[in-house]
Amino acid sequence: MIWAKEETLPREEMEQLQLLRLQETVTRIYEKVPAYRDKMIEAGIKPEDVKSLEDLKRLPFTNKKDLRDNYPFGLFTVPKKDLVRIHASSGTTGKPTVVGYTEKDLRTWTECVSRIAAMGGATQEDVAQICFGYGMFTGALGLHYGLENLGATVCPTSSGNTQKQIMYMQDFETSLLVATPSYALHIGEVVRQMGLDPEKDLKVRIGLFGGEGMTEPMREEMYKLWGHTMKVTQNYGMSELIGPGVSGECLELCGMHINEDHFIPEIIDTDTGEVLPPGSKGELVITCITKEALPLIRYRTKDISRLMYEPCKCGRTTVRMENLSGRSDDMLIIRGVNVFPSQIEEVLLKVPEIGAHYEIVVDRKKHLDYMEIKVELADESLLDSYAKLGELEQKIKTSLRVVLGLDAMIKLVAPRSLQRFEGKAKRVTDLRKDL
Numbered sequence: 001m002i003w004a005k006e007e008t009l010p011r012e013e014m015e016q017l018q019l020l021r022l023q024e025t026v027t028r029i030y031e032k033v034p035a036y037r038d039k040m041i042e043a044g045i046k047p048e049d050v051k052s053l054e055d056l057k058r059l060p061f062t063n064k065k066d067l068r069d070n071y072p073f074g075l076f077t078v079p080k081k082d083l084v085r086i087h088a089s090s091g092t093t094g095k096p097t098v099v100g101y102t103e104k105d106l107r108t109w110t111e112c113v114s115r116i117a118a119m120g121g122a123t124q125e126d127v128a129q130i131c132f133g134y135g136m137f138t139g140a141l142g143l144h145y146g147l148e149n150l151g152a153t154v155c156p157t158s159s160g161n162t163q164k165q166i167m168y169m170q171d172f173e174t175s176l177l178v179a180t181p182s183y184a185l186h187i188g189e190v191v192r193q194m195g196l197d198p199e200k201d202l203k204v205r206i207g208l209f210g211g212e213g214m215t216e217p218m219r220e221e222m223y224k225l226w227g228h229t230m231k232v233t234q235n236y237g238m239s240e241l242i243g244p245g246v247s248g249e250c251l252e253l254c255g256m257h258i259n260e261d262h263f264i265p266e267i268i269d270t271d272t273g274e275v276l277p278p279g280s281k282g283e284l285v286i287t288c289i290t291k292e293a294l295p296l297i298r299y300r301t302k303d304i305s306r307l308m309y310e311p312c313k314c315g316r317t318t319v320r321m322e323n324l325s326g327r328s329d330d331m332l333i334i335r336g337v338n339v340f341p342s343q344i345e346e347v348l349l350k351v352p353e354i355g356a357h358y359e360i361v362v363d364r365k366k367h368l369d370y371m372e373i374k375v376e377l378a379d380e381s382l383l384d385s386y387a388k389l390g391e392l393e394q395k396i397k398t399s400l401r402v403v404l405g406l407d408a409m410i411k412l413v414a415p416r417s418l419q420r421f422e423g424k425a426k427r428v429t430d431l432r433k434d435l
């Protein structure tokens with residue numbers, strides 16, 4: 001189901017709407033936020049200079065440092081009394097990034113998330129279990145209000161306590177699961193360990209996953225665990241921009257449709273900041289054009305993607321972003337070779353003898369980088385055969401070398417021995433950063 005008419009606007013109409021909203025937003029922040037005004041003056045551009053969407057690239061970027069420098073409310077365009085909600089990023093170092101919403105912002109957010117849920121197949125018939133951690137993370141409350149607005153029955157179970165989650169799934173006949181892909185994988189495993197067959201014993205038919213990447217082999221794992229009739233989509237967002245609701249996959253599974261009447265995307269070269277031509281891969285930059293409290297202009301997401309402008313078979317005309325390759329700051333440089341953890345995942349999950357969980361450790365010994373990857377065997381029985389383990393290690397090593405051009409040490413470990421995650425997974429440890 002297509003939730004809003006804005007999702008099917010002809011490009012020209014969409015661009016007219018975007019320009020109008022961009023001009024209003026730029027004028028407002030120029031008047032209200034000294035830090036923005038200073039940046040614009042430095043870049044030699046005034047609000048009245050924004051005459052077409054082409055002028056967007058003349059505006060200065062915003063990045064996480066701007067939010068930190070103006071912590072907590074310095075970039076807000078409204079007084080604190082006008083805020084009705086505050087969230088914060090889960091930043092591991094230093095101060096978190098604080099984001100705020102006016103009442104209108106909450107309505108916008110809810111609307112954006114309802115669209116994404118509808119794209120993934122949600123209807124008012126669904127019982128939606130939200131297994132994101134409630135709290136300062138935007139994921140849970142974002143999906144919560146979006147799904148309620150759509151008319152679904154929402155169960156705010158939050159994350160953790162997996163067996164109880166499964167009990168609720170059975171008793172409430174949950175049909176829609178909201179979780180990070182890592183947690184969905186873990187819940188699926190526990191369902192099977194409990195001797196249940198999700199296709200027969202549960203009613204879950206939609207997985208709305210997000211908050212972290214899901215590669216295609218990981219999606220295949222979801223089908224294997226949850227059943228091949230499950231509709232598995234992912235959606236994307238970021239606290240600074242709004243939370244979830246920036247973009248989501250429709251059931252054609254060919255990229256995530258961006259809510260373009262609220263967010264203007266660009267792709268830039270991370271190093272030079274140059275805007276790249278349509279179809280290029282690079283860093284995603286987003287401008288919020290309908291936010292009231294915190295409308296970030298040209299926010300550098302650090303997420304690596306590509307934009308696809310061709311209309312989709314689903315009938316939506318909004319631009320799609322390719323599923324992320326990763327974040328520019330997650331990219332590992334190992335002996336001069338650039339490696340995204342998602343590339344490693346793609347290789348590993350295609351090997352049938354191993355499961356979907358892995359851990360990557362990068363370290364340096366005698367000035368040489370090395371990478372060790374721990375992978376779980378899918379089946380205990382292999383542990384008995386030393387020769388077979390050796391062969392498997394070699395097979396994984398060779399596949400990784402072909403894709404990455406790099407050697408890795410492979411350590412095969414027993415099934416279910418690696419850490420499981422109830423929120424966003426942390427699969428990479430780079431010990432070189434501590435040197």
Ligand code: DLL
Pocket residue numbers: 089090137138139140209210211212213214234235236237238239240243244245301303324327
């Ligand atoms: O993760 C918002 C969100 C919650 C989106 C739930 C979708 C569902 P943050 O905690 O600020 O916000 O983290 C934002 O997470 O820059 C990406 O690197 C990553 N991310 C989010 N969704 C995806 C996705 C929420 N579908 C950061 N694929 C972003 C890959 C994702 N990465």
